Amino acid sequence: MPACSRDGAGHFALTLDGKLLYLNQIMMTTMPKFKTLFLVPLLALLAACGGGGGGGSSTPTTPDVTLKSIVVTPANFTVAVGGTQTLTATGTYSDGKVAAITSGVTWTLKTGTAAEVFSNGSVRGKLIGNDTVTATVGSVAGSTSFTIKPPYSSLVAGGNQTLAVKADGSTVAWGANNWGQLGDGSLADRNTPVQVKNPQALPWKVVSTGEFHTLAIRENGTLWAWGLNQNGQLGTNNTSNRADPVQVGSATDWVFISAGKGHSLAINKGGVLFGWGRNNNGQLGDNTTIDRLVPTKIGTFTNWRTVSAGATHTVGIRADNSLYTWGGNASGQLGNGGTTDVLLPTKVGTASWLSASAGGAHTLAIQTGGSLWAWGANGAGQLGNDSSTNASAPVQVGSDDNWFMAVAGNTHSVGIRTNNTLWAWGSNVEGQLGDGTLNDVGGPRQIGTDNNWYAVAAGLQHSFGLRLDGTLWGWGLNKQGQLGNGSNNSALIPTQLP
Structure with a gap:
C-alpha cells in the first residue's frame, strides 16, 4: 500500500x-x-x-519538481575504529530548493571492508583504512570518501609503564607509577588503564614516556610533563617531581617530543631542536655535560624532522633525511665507527633515512628504501644480525627492504613489516619478544601469524602493539601492571588489553 x-x-x-x-x-x-x-x-x-480536492485545507504543490543532485556531508571525514559518524544527504531540486533528505535514502559503501553503514546514514569504523559512502534516491546519488583512523593516536612504552592517547584526545596510562609517571595525581601502580589528569580540559595530541618521566603535547601546541625530575627532565626549571601534568614554559608551537632515561628532547614548528635534563654523556647535544632544567636550543639547524632519546644517547633525522647522533657511545650506539662520547649532533654516513629509534645502548633505523639497520650493544642479539658482538657502525638486519616500523627497547627490538606482520629479536628474559619462550633471539623472528599489526612500542622489558582492528596487545614483564590487563602476571605471547 x-x-x-x-x-x-x-x-x-x-x-x-x-x-x-x-x-x-x-x-x-x-x-x-x-x-x-x-x-x-x-x-x-x-x-x-494535501494534493487532492475536497474538504478542509490543502497545500498547493509545485508541478514537475524533481531531485537533481545529492551532497553528502561531512565531506572527506575521519572516523576512529569503533567510532560512529552520522551523515546528512542534502538534495537540490529543479525548483531551486535545497534541503536535507529525511526519507527514501539508500546508503551504501564502495568496499565495506573497513567500515559499515546503517540505514539512518551513520557510518561505523571497523578497521584502519579508507572507503567511500554513497547516498542514493532513485537514480540520483551523491558520495564522499572517508578515512578510518586508529582509536589511539599515540602508543608508547617506557621503563615499566605504558601510555596511549585516544582518538578523542584523552590519555590513559597504566603500569609503574612510583614517581608519578602515569600522571593521575597518585604514586600508585595501576594494572588497568587510568585517565591522565587534564588540567585545562584540552585534548592531548602526542605522548612520550622515558624510564620514569613522561612528556605530552596538547592540540594547542603546549608542552606538558610529569614524573621524576631528578635531573630537570621535566623542564620546569627545578628538580621537583610531579604526579600530575605541569606545563613546560609558555610556547605553543611544539610538534614532536621524545623522553629518554633521564633526558628530554622536543622539536618546535620551526624545526628547531631543544633538549633538557640529564647530560652527563652529552646526550642533549649542546656541547656540554651540564644538566639543563629548561628546554635549551640545540645547534642552529631549523629542519629537524624527528628525534629519539635513548638511555644515554640521542638520534635525530633532519628534513633532508640525513641522520645525526650524539651522547653516550660506549657500545658504539652512535654508529660513527668509534666508542667515544660525542657532545654535538654528528652526521652518520650519507644514506637517506626514514625513521630511527634509540634504545638502552643500541639504535635501529630504517632507510627510505625500507631496509633496516642497527648498531650499538648486541649482547642479547638486539641488533638482529645473528651475533652477540657490538657494532659501532650500521649493519643491515637481514636483506629485506619491507620494514615499516622498528623500535628499540632496553635490550630487545620489535618491528613491523609492510605486510603488517610482527617481528621481534634480542633479550627475552621476561617474554618481551612474545614468541612464547624466554629464550633470546639473535635475528628477527615472526611473532604469531597475524598480518594486521599497525604500530608497536618497546619498553624496558615489555612490548605493546596496535592492530588494524583497533585492539591493543601487550606482552612481557607485568609485575607493575605495565600490560594493563588487570593482573600482574607476565605474558609470553601478545595478550589483548580488555
Whole structure:
C-alpha cells in the first residue's frame, strides 16, 4: 500500500514498494498501475497528502519538481575504529530548493571492508583504512570518501609503564607509577588503564614516556610533563617531581617530543631542536655535560624532522633525511665507527633515512628504501644480525627492504613489516619478544601469524602493539601492571588489553 510523505524541501511524495515517488512522477509514469488498483483510493491518498480536492485545507504543490543532485556531508571525514559518524544527504531540486533528505535514502559503501553503514546514514569504523559512502534516491546519488583512523593516536612504552592517547584526545596510562609517571595525581601502580589528569580540559595530541618521566603535547601546541625530575627532565626549571601534568614554559608551537632515561628532547614548528635534563654523556647535544632544567636550543639547524632519546644517547633525522647522533657511545650506539662520547649532533654516513629509534645502548633505523639497520650493544642479539658482538657502525638486519616500523627497547627490538606482520629479536628474559619462550633471539623472528599489526612500542622489558582492528596487545614483564590487563602476571605471547 502506498504511503504519503514530505521531503525536507516540502515536496509531497508517495512511497511505493520502498521507492520514493514525487507526485508528478506518479501522474506521468505509474498511473496505469494505480488505475488497476482503483483510482478512487489514489485520489483519497492524494487528498490526505494535501494534493487532492475536497474538504478542509490543502497545500498547493509545485508541478514537475524533481531531485537533481545529492551532497553528502561531512565531506572527506575521519572516523576512529569503533567510532560512529552520522551523515546528512542534502538534495537540490529543479525548483531551486535545497534541503536535507529525511526519507527514501539508500546508503551504501564502495568496499565495506573497513567500515559499515546503517540505514539512518551513520557510518561505523571497523578497521584502519579508507572507503567511500554513497547516498542514493532513485537514480540520483551523491558520495564522499572517508578515512578510518586508529582509536589511539599515540602508543608508547617506557621503563615499566605504558601510555596511549585516544582518538578523542584523552590519555590513559597504566603500569609503574612510583614517581608519578602515569600522571593521575597518585604514586600508585595501576594494572588497568587510568585517565591522565587534564588540567585545562584540552585534548592531548602526542605522548612520550622515558624510564620514569613522561612528556605530552596538547592540540594547542603546549608542552606538558610529569614524573621524576631528578635531573630537570621535566623542564620546569627545578628538580621537583610531579604526579600530575605541569606545563613546560609558555610556547605553543611544539610538534614532536621524545623522553629518554633521564633526558628530554622536543622539536618546535620551526624545526628547531631543544633538549633538557640529564647530560652527563652529552646526550642533549649542546656541547656540554651540564644538566639543563629548561628546554635549551640545540645547534642552529631549523629542519629537524624527528628525534629519539635513548638511555644515554640521542638520534635525530633532519628534513633532508640525513641522520645525526650524539651522547653516550660506549657500545658504539652512535654508529660513527668509534666508542667515544660525542657532545654535538654528528652526521652518520650519507644514506637517506626514514625513521630511527634509540634504545638502552643500541639504535635501529630504517632507510627510505625500507631496509633496516642497527648498531650499538648486541649482547642479547638486539641488533638482529645473528651475533652477540657490538657494532659501532650500521649493519643491515637481514636483506629485506619491507620494514615499516622498528623500535628499540632496553635490550630487545620489535618491528613491523609492510605486510603488517610482527617481528621481534634480542633479550627475552621476561617474554618481551612474545614468541612464547624466554629464550633470546639473535635475528628477527615472526611473532604469531597475524598480518594486521599497525604500530608497536618497546619498553624496558615489555612490548605493546596496535592492530588494524583497533585492539591493543601487550606482552612481557607485568609485575607493575605495565600490560594493563588487570593482573600482574607476565605474558609470553601478545595478550589483548580488555
